[in-house]
Amino acid sequence: xxxxxxxxxxxxxxxxxxxxxxxxxxxxxxxxxxxxxxxxxxxxxxxxxxxxxxxxxxxxxxxxxxxxxxxxxxxxxxxxxxxxxxxxxxxxxxxxxxxxxxxxxxxxxxxxxxxxxxxxxxxxxxxxxxxxxxxxxxxxxxxxxxxxxxxxxxxxxxxxxxxxxxxxxxxxxxxxxxxxxxxxxxxxxxxxxxxxxxxxxxxxxxxxxxxxxxxxxxxxxxxxxxxxxxxxxxxxxxxxxxxxxxxxxxxxxxxxxxxxxxxxxxxxxxxxxxxxxxxxxxxxxxxx
Amino acid sequence: xxxxxxxxxxxxxxxxxxxxxxxxxxxxxxxxxxxxxxxxxxxxxxxxxxxxxxxxxxxxxxxxxxxxxxxxxxxxxxxxxxxxxxxxxxxxxxxxxxxxxxxxxxxxxxxxxxxxxxxxxxxxxxxxxxxxxxxxxxxxxxxxxxxxxxxxxxxxxxxxxxxxxxxxxxxxxxxxxxxxxxxxxxxxxxxxxxxxxxxxxxxxxxxxxxxxxxxxxxxxxxxxxxxxxxxxxxxxxxxxxxxxxxxxxxxxxxxxxxxxxxxxxxxxxxxxxxxxxxxxxx
Amino acid sequence: xxxxxxxxxxxxxxxxxxxxxxxxxxxxxxxxxxxxxxxxxxxxxxxxxxxxxxxxxxxxxxxxxxxxxxxxxxxxxxxxxxxxxxxxxxxxxxxxxxxxxxxxxxxxxxxxxxxxxxxxxxxxxxxxxxxxxxxxxxxxxxxxxxxxxxxxxxxxxxxxxxxxxxxxxxxxxxxxxxxxxxxxxxxxxxxxxxxxxxxxxxxxxxxxxxxxxxxxxxxxxxxxxxxxxxxxxxxxxxxxxxxxxxxxxxxxxxxxxxxxxxxxxxxxxxxxxxxxxxxxxxxxxxxxx
Numbered sequence: 052x053x054x055x056x057x058x059x060x061x062x063x064x065x066x067x068x069x070x071x072x073x074x075x076x077x078x079x080x081x082x083x084x085x086x087x088x089x090x091x092x093x094x095x096x097x098x099x100x101x102x103x104x105x106x107x108x109x110x111x112x113x114x115x116x117x118x119x120x121x122x123x124x125x126x127x128x129x130x131x132x133x134x135x136x137x138x139x140x141x142x143x144x145x146x147x148x149x150x151x152x153x154x155x156x157x158x159x160x161x162x163x164x165x166x167x168x169x170x171x172x173x174x175x176x177x178x179x180x181x182x183x184x185x186x187x188x189x190x191x192x193x194x195x196x197x198x199x200x201x202x203x204x205x206x207x208x209x210x211x212x213x214x215x216x217x218x219x220x221x222x223x224x225x226x227x228x229x230x231x232x233x234x235x236x237x238x239x240x241x242x243x244x245x246x247x248x249x250x251x252x253x254x255x256x257x258x259x260x261x262x263x264x265x266x267x268x269x270x271x272x273x274x275x276x277x278x279x280x281x282x283x284x285x286x287x288x289x290x291x292x293x294x295x296x297x298x299x300x301x302x303x304x305x306x307x308x309x310x311x312x313x314x315x316x317x318x319x320x321x322x323x324x325x326x327x328x329x330x331x332x333x334x335x336x337x338x339x
Numbered sequence: 340x341x342x343x344x345x346x347x348x349x350x351x352x353x354x355x356x357x358x359x360x361x362x363x364x365x366x367x368x369x370x371x372x373x374x375x376x377x378x379x380x381x382x383x384x385x386x387x388x389x390x391x392x393x394x395x396x397x398x399x400x401x402x403x404x405x406x407x408x409x410x411x412x413x414x415x416x417x418x419x420x421x422x423x424x425x426x427x428x429x430x431x432x433x434x435x436x437x438x439x440x441x442x443x444x445x446x447x448x449x450x451x452x453x454x455x456x457x458x459x460x461x462x463x464x465x466x467x468x469x470x471x472x473x474x475x476x477x478x479x480x481x482x483x484x485x486x487x488x489x490x491x492x493x494x495x496x497x498x499x500x501x502x503x504x505x506x507x508x509x510x511x512x513x514x515x516x517x518x519x520x521x522x523x524x525x526x527x528x529x530x531x532x533x534x535x536x537x538x539x540x541x542x543x544x545x546x547x548x549x550x551x552x553x554x555x556x557x558x559x560x561x562x563x564x565x566x567x568x569x570x571x572x573x574x575x576x577x578x579x580x581x582x583x584x585x586x587x588x589x590x591x592x593x594x595x596x597x598x599x600x601x602x603x604x605x606x607x608x609x610x611x612x613x614x615x616x617x618x619x620x621x
Numbered sequence: 622x623x624x625x626x627x628x629x630x631x632x633x634x635x636x637x638x639x640x641x642x643x644x645x646x647x648x649x650x651x652x653x654x655x656x657x658x659x660x661x662x663x664x665x666x667x668x669x670x671x672x673x674x675x676x677x678x679x680x681x682x683x684x685x686x687x688x689x690x691x692x693x694x695x696x697x698x699x700x701x702x703x704x705x706x707x708x709x710x711x712x713x714x715x716x717x718x719x720x721x722x723x724x725x726x727x728x729x730x731x732x733x734x735x736x737x738x739x740x741x742x743x744x745x746x747x748x749x750x751x752x753x754x755x756x757x758x759x760x761x762x763x764x765x766x767x768x769x770x771x772x773x774x775x776x777x778x779x780x781x782x783x784x785x786x787x788x789x790x791x792x793x794x795x796x797x798x799x800x801x802x803x804x805x806x807x808x809x810x811x812x813x814x815x816x817x818x819x820x821x822x823x824x825x826x827x828x829x830x831x832x833x834x835x836x837x838x839x840x841x842x843x844x845x846x847x848x849x850x851x852x853x854x855x856x857x858x859x860x861x862x863x864x865x866x867x868x869x870x871x872x873x874x875x876x877x878x879x880x881x882x883x884x885x886x887x888x889x890x891x892x893x894x895x896x897x898x899x900x901x902x903x904x905x906x907x908x909x910x
Binding site: 070143146166179265296 | 343344346347349350351353354357358360361362364365367368369371372418419420421422423425426427430437438440441444445446447448450451452453454455456457458459461462463467483486490514516540543544545546547550551571574575578579585588589592595596600602603607
């Protein structure tokens with residue numbers, strides 16, 4: 052084979068690799084849609100949001116298929132966890148850059164990396180045997196939106212902390228020197244100089260943690276109580292879309308099974324929307 | 340100025356308190372895990388088969404299954420990821436419509452929830468391809484999941500290879516293929532390795548994607564078409580579906596966390612070495 | 622690059638090979654190919670799916686069966702009783718497990734082989750002073766008409782109602798016995814498998830739940846702070862299930878297509894024989910005499 056034909060072959064193989072990798076998302080979407088079709092046909096799209104409750108059955112006519120409370124559960128847990136983890140993560144990153152002596156900062160980074168390495172089922176296990184009984188003493192049943200938010204916040208904290216840490220490291224040192232020369236206080240430097248300069252990195256971190264929070268399954272399945280309802284308070288139990296799939300998939304037949312693929316489809320749509328929003332927002336912000 | 344100082348104090352307080360709180364919770368989790376699980380982790384626990392639905396006995400077959408699932412995952416994702424990364428970083432196509440589409444779809448793939456991978460895995464690998472609950476199905480599902488991580492790290496690796504290498508190779512009249520294979524791949528290898536280790540970490544920690552693809556069977560697997568139980572599934576099953584399974588769930592969690600910490604530590608160490616090598620004049 | 626090429630080629634081949642297999646069927650269910658004539662060596666693989674209540678027991682029976690017949694593999698996957706009934710029909714599994722009797726329309730399509738008896742009982746935390754609840758009281762608690770324990774002779778605390786997720790036969794049997802409708806149950810926690818229910822009740826002094834008697838007994842024996850309430854005045858014990866006086870008893874069934882042959886037949890005969898009675902008692906179920 053001549054070098055050039057070898058190169059051409061190489062390019063095609065590489066294209067095949069890249070094409071296949073890129074096609075996985077499409078494959079996922081196609082298979083979710085295919086498996087959802089029976090439910091979409093027999094139940095109809097509207098019923099997933101208008102039925103009185105979630106009591107799925109093998110045959111669409113016998114069941115009720117409202118996904119809205121679980122979508123609300125997913126969004127509430129996600130919002131709560133992001134609201135809690137974001138300031139904590141920013142604080143951890145600030146600590147490593149501006150407050151801790153170098154040794155302690157390194158230890159702190161290690162710790163956050165360790166935290167990132169703990170699998171979700173272990174967080175869930177800990178939540179189940181420690182956190183839920185504790186919350187139960189405050190307000191039964193313990194397994195609740197709050198338990199979910201706390202565990203979820205803990206799980207996404209490393210993501211935002213590490214991203215923020217990276218973003219802060221990229222702030223040019225001249226900015227800091229300039230701020231010091233102007234006699235700005237430390238808090239004024241952080242709020243007025245560092246955060247604006249690191250904005251896009253911080254923002255990417257928030258988007259990443261939001262995606263992670265939306266998709267988390269096992270830990271939430273273990274601590275949230277899994278009652279299908281829109282929680283009226285932090286102490287009410289609830290079920291997320293992800294937990295719903297994990298809880299019922301092994302048991303589901305017929306239209307019930309298909310309805311679970313519909314919830315998967317809703318999740319995928321949520322993630323795509325999030326990615327699109329991130330891109331749209333970041334484009335708007337770069338030249339602000 | 341005094342208002343500034345008060346704000347300083349407030350921010351410092353917030354930072355210290357939150358860091359201490361996070362550290363405390365972390366040590367709480369790890370401490371309680373070690374406290375109740377460490378004593379059970381012995382050589383026998385690591386090598387014997389579970390008995391009595393996992394209440395007694397060890398995790399030998401489960402460790403083997405986990406490694407096999409990981410092996411399938413890596414054997415599939417590595418060539419695919421490497422190819423995609425080379426195309427995206429070394430060829431002009433990165434900026435083309437195709438390249439941009441691939442990159443965008445990989446970004447979305449990175450955000451897809453693991454349970455959705457699980458659904459996809461059951462539908463495609465277990466049913467459409469007829470693999471059933473098997474190591475193969477689980478490994479392939481995980482391969483799809485780790486691909487974006489692998490590609491991104493490998494791309495970084497190629498990008499960090501000095502452009503003189505490429506020019507020198509071109510000047511010597513090397514074909515793109517042999518330049519890639521002999522010059523650029525070795526230079527980009529650290530990035531590939533980091534991606535590999537990061538992907539392994541992600542795959543090792545995964546539960547939701549394996550629930551409906553590799554199954555629950557806790558026997559020593561005999562072929563890649565056997566159903567097998569990963570460590571994380573074992574923890575989940577023991578803590579949720581086996582009465583009196585908690586102590587062994589804890590011990591298994593200690594093993595899994597230790598493995599993950601080792602893998603992540605390896606990744607961090609390699610990144611550190613790689614960075615220091617990059618900083619030094621090549 | 623040549624090595625990578627070969628690998629890719631192999632993968633592509635593997636993909637094609639897998640692709641031509643029959644869709645929606647597991648190629649690994651080779652039970653029919655196995656020979657089971659007397660004295661002949663048993664070989665092959667049995668895939669068993671279904672009820673999570675049965676699964677631990679059947680897995681143990683499977684292990685003993687494998688010891689007797691080294692050429693045999695028994696794969697047990699949990700998936701609920703309705704899967705246990707459906708999977709043998711679709712061919713996903715060789716045998717199903719169901720922790721309930723077959724329904725009329727099901728009995729026309731598949732055959733049940735009862736391997737043990739179990740019951741469903743109401744459980745409370747040990748710290749709860751309540752020792753007995755009438756059927757009407759349990760129903761009222763589950764529909765939210767009774768909200769605090771002092772209405773049934775307990776503390777002031779609000780009741781945490783633990784219910785099972787959809788698709789579980791334990792839920793169906795419980796609802797039928799108390800004449801409740803799933804939509805009317807006001808649950809505070811929804812759980813999947815037995816152990817999650819036991820754990821929830823063990824960790825919450827104000828919780829009420831219902832689980833398999835076998836699972837509850839073995840949990841209480843291993844020290845979990847729970848107690849089993851009598852059902853309609855009959856204590857929830859293995860003995861009362863054996864003598865038939867416990868009102869909410871149920872069979873644990875292996876489900877097959879009618880007239881199983883070969884390896885399936887051999888396994889069912891083994892699972893129904895006296896050789897596994899010690900395993901059944903170990904799981905706090907009642908062997909069928």
